[in-house]
């Protein structure tokens with residue numbers, strides 16, 4: 001494809017929808033959690049805020065045990081990543097490791113706050129007139145308010161925006177395609193807060209210097225389209241278009257959505273900004289409005305608590321740090337036949353061992369499944385090379401090949417076959433007639449590659465250290481030798497100087513012997 005043709009296609013984002021390879025049509029199961037309006041659960045007794053909530057480095061705590069904090073006060077600092085703020089006013093009770101909502105199931109450092117119930121805010125610092133604010137100050141405000149992508153990847157918003165602005169993107173895509181079954185928090189947000197999303201879209205567009213905004217929603221979200229379109233018209237905002245796309249899983253993936261909206265693929269190892277686009281979740285846009293217009297840091301999010309294992313499934317606007325058990329209690333508790341807890345959806349979610357884990361920026365859904373929902377585990381059988389997994393893979397990989405290579409620890413071909421491009425969507429798992437847990441193998445393979453990369457990095461660092469040490473020793477030896485030579489030379493010089501002095505003294509003495517005594521000559525009394 002020529003570059004001009006490509007540019008033409010990227011500028012026509014959403015004018016015509018396209019298809020991506022593979023994918024699955026799944027049952028939505030969203031209605032059960034969309035019956036009631038979103039509400040806030042009662043204030044929990046304890047708030048547990050993990051210090052690592054985003055993609056990137058660990059956040060350092062800015063508070064100590066016994067400190068009192070205000071709602072919205074920054075409690076964690078990580079310069080290039082997203083800041084962490086207190087969701088309540090209260091007292092810091094502890095800073096210790098607690099179970100986190102994370103696929104690893106590990107514990108991690110958390111700030112534990114006992115709320116005082118006063119809900120006293122810090123002094124909020126909104127950007128008074130965002131229309132006059134520079135893109136830099138808008139992005140800086142997003143950073144100081146701790147904004148991270150609420151679609152699941154939790155990539156710091158300011159970093160994505162800076163990348164987009166540096167690459168002069170022309171289109172902002174707001175992703176409202178919540179294609180995984182059961183999850184309905186974005187749909188409820190779009191229904192209830194369309195104005196906030198549209199305003200966020202305008203702020204993001206200004207910060208990027210983009211020309212247009214395309215908001216992508218699923219074709220079964222009729223009420224949402226109306227709400228967003230009306231809000232855009234009300235705001236008299238041009239160049240904001242709401243586009244419906246067919247509900248095929250995993251269409252909400254950034255790369256798949258861009259392909260559907262433009263017909264173009266994001267290059268391997270590249271970013272949407274390479275095609276002139278930046279993609280943000282609709283919930284991130286709403287958070288941008290709160291950060292810029294109200295000065296509010298990111299301390300809460302919409303979350304779906306659903307599944308047949310929950311008495312009364314619904315959506316909450318929950319403070320970060322609220323425990324899953326508190327949310328489930330606020331839904332009337334578990335049903336007697338609950339069998340498994342999952343964070344996220346049934347396709348990409350991960351099992352949660354303990355429901356004391358807190359809501360974090362990445363938590364979009366808590367799914368409680370019953371024994372009936374869970375297929376009885378089938379014994380794994382050998383691959384029959386049916387090719388079904390490759391047919392449904394949205395990343396156009398060959399899952400059967402990847403599986404074979406990982407199983408045989410052939411790490412070089414695994415990389416070459418594009419394991420890193422796997423988005424762990426689970427489509428291949430879902431269709432495999434041999435019940436091979438392909439995604440588990442791919443996660444294991446990625447972990448191994450990461451480990452190997454870390455080991456080779458460590459080996460490289462050790463080699464550098466060794467080489468530097470050797471070079472230093474050689475240098476020291478050389479310097480010592482030079483010093484020694486200089487000293488010897490100095491001693492030699494000194495000896496020869498002393499020789500010269502002695503020689504001149506001798507000469508002088510011998511001259512004194514031969515010469516007449518001038519001291520007595522010519523004096524009158526001598527005569």
Ligand code: SF4
Nearest residue numbers: 383384386387389432
């Ligand atoms: S779907 Fe399963 S059995 Fe079929 S080729 Fe893929 S891994 Fe093999």
Ligand code: SF4
Nearest residue numbers: 393422423425426428
């Ligand atoms: S999990 Fe990975 S390999 Fe399997 S279908 Fe999804 S992207 Fe393809």
